[in-house]
Amino acid sequence: MIRPRDSLLLALRAITAHRLRSFLTLLGIAVGVAAVILLTSIGEGIHRFVLAEFTQFGTNVISVSPGRTKTAGHAPSGIPTSVRPLTLDDARALERLPHITGMTATVWGNSEVNANGRLRRTTVNGVSADMLKVFSIKVRSGQFLPAEDADSARAFMVLGARLKEELFGTANPLGAKVHVGGMQFRVIGVLEAKGQFLGIDLDDAAYIPTARALELYNRDGIMKIDLSYEEGVRAAGVSALVRSTLTARHGREDFTITTQEDMLRTLSNILDVLTMAVGALGSISLLVGGVGIVTIMTIAVNERTGEIGLLVALGAPRRTILGLFLGEAVALSALGGLMGLLLGFGLAQLIHLLVPALPVHTPLSFVALAELIAVAIGLLAGVLPARRAARLNAVDALRAE
Numbered sequence: 001m002i003r004p005r006d007s008l009l010l011a012l013r014a015i016t017a018h019r020l021r022s023f024l025t026l027l028g029i030a031v032g033v034a035a036v037i038l039l040t041s042i043g044e045g046i047h048r049f050v051l052a053e054f055t056q057f058g059t060n061v062i063s064v065s066p067g068r069t070k071t072a073g074h075a076p077s078g079i080p081t082s083v084r085p086l087t088l089d090d091a092r093a094l095e096r097l098p099h100i101t102g103m104t105a106t107v108w109g110n111s112e113v114n115a116n117g118r119l120r121r122t123t124v125n126g127v128s129a130d131m132l133k134v135f136s137i138k139v140r141s142g143q144f145l146p147a148e149d150a151d152s153a154r155a156f157m158v159l160g161a162r163l164k165e166e167l168f169g170t171a172n173p174l175g176a177k178v179h180v181g182g183m184q185f186r187v188i189g190v191l192e193a194k195g196q197f198l199g200i201d202l203d204d205a206a207y208i209p210t211a212r213a214l215e216l217y218n219r220d221g222i223m224k225i226d227l228s229y230e231e232g233v234r235a236a237g238v239s240a241l242v243r244s245t246l247t248a249r250h251g252r253e254d255f256t257i258t259t260q261e262d263m264l265r266t267l268s269n270i271l272d273v274l275t276m277a278v279g280a281l282g283s284i285s286l287l288v289g290g291v292g293i294v295t296i297m298t299i300a301v302n303e304r305t306g307e308i309g310l311l312v313a314l315g316a317p318r319r320t321i322l323g324l325f326l327g328e329a330v331a332l333s334a335l336g337g338l339m340g341l342l343l344g345f346g347l348a349q350l351i352h353l354l355v356p357a358l359p360v361h362t363p364l365s366f367v368a369l370a371e372l373i374a375v376a377i378g379l380l381a382g383v384l385p386a387r388r389a390a391r392l393n394a395v396d397a398l399r400a401e
Helices: 003-018 019-055 088-095 130-134 163-170 210-216 234-252 260-303 305-313 318-354 364-390 394-400
Strands: 061-066 100-115 118-127 139-142 156-159 178-180 185-193 207-209 224-231 255-259
Touching: 019 260, 019 318, 019 364, 061 178, 061 234, 061 260, 088 100, 088 210, 088 224, 088 234, 100 130, 100 163, 100 318, 118 163, 118 210, 130 156, 130 394, 156 163, 178 207, 185 207, 185 210, 207 210, 224 234, 234 255, 234 260, 255 260, 260 318, 260 364
Parallel strands: 118 207, 156 185
Antiparallel strands: 061 224, 061 255, 100 118, 100 178, 100 224, 139 185, 156 207, 178 185
């Protein structure tokens, strides 16, 4: 009976006896594992980046927009079945619902903004005083729009960080007059920079009271109502309250409700599939490495026929011979996997250093899974050659030698 320590030494000697051949086999597995680690790191990095972009404005948000999208019938998808608008009264009614912590009624348009002798075309958003609370935005200087009755809302304006730079440069804009479409507004604040969101520059915008935006763009209704709700409250429950309230006010469900929670869950599922697909592409290299192990182990069995015959003649059980060759295959794949982990992680960090804009993240679960896959491939690839070795007849094996 061969001791486990002796079996391990025999496997290691077999690997070191043909250094170049063993190294090339290790390299095949290493390249496969490195490809999996690198691609999944990029995929996971993009996953986290996209979710962070969506959650930077808070996760407990419900949006209500006018019109209900048809999911059946002859109307084209995306075309509302009703043109009945949402009103400021609707927004105020939703604001009073249980668990609601903030509400902003939004109207937007694109206009020329004239101030400080400079003209700039930008997005002008009509919003409510709670917009900062709903979307987790902060004011850099001055203050945000005050909570005033819609009918008496004063013509105040808050500037995005980039729009402030475009119109006023380094000068203090607070108290300055801004002209938009024949209306005059007074600047009372500047928001902190938020950067870009899905290609939209969030800082290149101006914010005015919703009622003033309805007047500016001559609109009868609100384009969207956003609500924030308490932590720990289920989005479905709040959504049901919003639906029943608006249905009672309108007489039917002529609006569309979108919850941030559902959107993030759907988005996360899509990104998970994307990460898995990218990882599967990298796994093709692992399969190639597995073919290499099968080839090398088959050659090893042919070369060591006499050794196998001698072991059988000395009384070594078939399972011991099977274990010797399986151990050699697993050792090759495990060592190759470790090389691949170091290579893949190093390449991922190098790419992140060279291209900081490209998000890269390597979870420990991916590292452990890649190593387990490498070992499993070595085990599967070594089964057939090992079984062939274990079934050799001692007399035939010694005669062949």
